[in-house]
Amino acid sequence: MRINKKRLKTSMLEIGNIGKDSTGGITRLAFSHEYKVAAWRLSQLMEDAGLEVKQDPLATIYGRRDGEDNTLPAIMFGSHLDTVKNGGLYDGLLGIMSGLEVINTLNDLGITTKNPLELVAFNAEEGSAMGGTFASRVIAGLISPDKSFLQDHLPDYNLRPEDLLASRRNLNEIKAFLELHIEQGRVLEGENIPIGIVTGIAGITRYQVEIIGEANHSGTTPMGLRKDALVTAAKLILEVENIARELGEPFVATIGTLEIKPGAVSIIPGEVELIIEIRDLDQTKIDVAGGQITDYLNQISKDIQIERIVNKTPVKTAPDIVNIIEKACKKLGISGRKIISGAGHDAKEIARKVPTGMIFVPSIAGKSHCPEEKTSWEDIYLGTEVLLETILSI
Ligand SMILES: [Zn+2]
Numbered sequence: 001m002r003i004n005k006k007r008l009k010t011s012m013l014e015i016g017n018i019g020k021d022s023t024g025g026i027t028r029l030a031f032s033h034e035y036k037v038a039a040w041r042l043s044q045l046m047e048d049a050g051l052e053v054k055q056d057p058l059a060t061i062y063g064r065r066d067g068e069d070n071t072l073p074a075i076m077f078g079s080h081l082d083t084v085k086n087g088g089l090y091d092g093l094l095g096i097m098s099g100l101e102v103i104n105t106l107n108d109l110g111i112t113t114k115n116p117l118e119l120v121a122f123n124a125e126e127g128s129a130m131g132g133t134f135a136s137r138v139i140a141g142l143i144s145p146d147k148s149f150l151q152d153h154l155p156d157y158n159l160r161p162e163d164l165l166a167s168r169r170n171l172n173e174i175k176a177f178l179e180l181h182i183e184q185g186r187v188l189e190g191e192n193i194p195i196g197i198v199t200g201i202a203g204i205t206r207y208q209v210e211i212i213g214e215a216n217h218s219g220t221t222p223m224g225l226r227k228d229a230l231v232t233a234a235k236l237i238l239e240v241e242n243i244a245r246e247l248g249e250p251f252v253a254t255i256g257t258l259e260i261k262p263g264a265v266s267i268i269p270g271e272v273e274l275i276i277e278i279r280d281l282d283q284t285k286i287d288v289a290g291g292q293i294t295d296y297l298n299q300i301s302k303d304i305q306i307e308r309i310v311n312k313t314p315v316k317t318a319p320d321i322v323n324i325i326e327k328a329c330k331k332l333g334i335s336g337r338k339i340i341s342g343a344g345h346d347a348k349e350i351a352r353k354v355p356t357g358m359i360f361v362p363s364i365a366g367k368s369h370c371p372e373e374k375t376s377w378e379d380i381y382l383g384t385e386v387l388l389e390t391i392l393s394i
Pocket residue numbers: 080091092125181345
């Protein structure tokens with residue numbers, strides 16, 4: 001192995017433990033004090049590695065390393081520095097610290113790449129009032145600052161609309177983007193394969209559904225005279241499950257939130273609000289499912305409103321880069337398999353503008369967004385080695 005395992009582990013633990021509490025969970029929310037401390041210390045480590053470090057108004061950090069020809073577009077790699085509340089060590093951070101280790105290894109080996117390199121640590125990937133993958137969407141020019149919800153929330157983070165414009169990047173300056181990330185599922189672990197080569201990142205659609213029934217006394221209203229909104233909701237939930245199973249893998253559908261009004265033991269539910277989330281790699285399948293759900297709702301009740309509140313389309317990673325990662329695995333004698341990502345990532349946003357590749361390493365028991373989140377150090381070293389080889393090949 002060319003990378004320095006000890007250096008990678010030490011730096012990962014140092015930055016990763018910023019925001020750790022007594023329960024072992026890590027909370028490094030976007031724009032928080034903990035985020036700023038981690039960003040400051042990471043910038044120091046990046047400078048120590050000889051990178052030219054910059055921070056944009058959204059507190060995304062860039063570190064640039066010269067290539068043989070600095071007029072060529074850069075190869076960018078990295079991930080996000082923020083975490084969820086009470087999250088784990090590896091989500092996001094792995095992609096940054098493995099990238100830093102790649103830079104340090106190139107320094108050790110005295111290698112100058114043809115193209116310049118850029119290591120990036122994105123802010124606000126995890127969901128917030130501004131939505132997930134915030135910084136990467138801003139950088140890719142996918143958010144216009146005049147959106148009303150932004151006007152409401154930007155002041156909470158001491159941000160102005162012009163800060164968003166100033167954080168946009170000209171992505172013609174980037175030749176390729178790479179992100180090493182934990183799988184957050186259990187496919188790789190189940191097959192005992194250390195490397196996942198991501199071929200696509202699922203699109204996400206969410207429907208808000210409002211079912212109107214009739215609230216009434218639970219003791220005096222006979223079954224035949226009821227309009228129970230929750231019973232209608234129950235039928236819908238089962239149908240959504242059927243539709244998802246029939247469309248087949250990797251299609252998934254989930255109803256994870258449901259509100260019953262007025263919500264008392266002795267009152268027939270008068271209203272139910274729920275959100276249906278569907279994910280797939282194929283937007284057509286997502287739209288077909290949406291149509292089937294709407295048709296079913298129209299069949300079972302007239303008092304239902306359905307509205308699509310989220311529609312993030314799926315993206316494919318660049319086939320050329322998938323090939324390069326596959327070859328890197330073969331060359332290094334490390335087994336890898338193609339995989340899709342059901343979770344969203346910064347790479348998904350950047351992939352809309354730049355040829356992008358993603359490398360997964362296994363999550364033990366598939367756990368993520370919790371203190372138990374874990375990936376073996378051996379898999380982290382293998383993933384970093386594949387990242388290094390991929391960057392050199394590109
Ligand atoms: Zn992540």
